[in-house]
Amino acid sequence: MSMWAPADRLGEGAPAEVVAAVGEFAMRLAAEGRLRDGRQLRDGGFRVEPTEDAGRVVDGPFTEAKELIGGYFVVECESVDEARELAMGNPHRRIGPVLVQPVLPHRT
Numbered sequence: 001m002s003m004w005a006p007a008d009r010l011g012e013g014a015p016a017e018v019v020a021a022v023g024e025f026a027m028r029l030a031a032e033g034r035l036r037d038g039r040q041l042r043d044g045g046f047r048v049e050p051t052e053d054a055g056r057v058v059d060g061p062f063t064e065a066k067e068l069i070g071g072y073f074v075v076e077c078e079s080v081d082e083a084r085e086l087a088m089g090n091p092h093r094r095i096g097p098v099l100v101q102p103v104l105p106h107r108t
Contacts, residue, residue: 001083002072002099003092014070014095021091022071029075029086038073070096074103 003022029035048055070092077083087098 001075001087001090002101003070003090003096018091018095025089025091026073029073034076036074036076038071040071041069 026035026038029038047058049058075083075086077086083100083102087093087100090098092098
């Protein structure tokens with residue numbers, strides 16, 4: 001699940017109670033053995049756009065973004081309903097959307 005919010009509500013602008021609640025949410029998922037990964041994302045990303053030759057590097061992940069991805073969790077869920085329930089319980093939803101996206105298994 002990705003956590004989005006207006007740029008001014010992330011990082012230093014995030015309400016302290018939401019930051020604390022998201023940390024507790026992550027600790028609970030870890031204690032339950034369902035959290036596979038999760039991190040807060042830093043400013044300073046870039047993207048590579050396709051061109052006819054080698055590509056072009058552009059500052060920032062999105063040029064006109066009013067919302068940014070603040071972080072992500074990779075969570076093990078048995079069903080879409082379970083993923084929906086976890087997303088609804090994520091305290092971050094108080095300041096921005098929570099995106100749930102299935103991940104394809106690795107091919108060996």
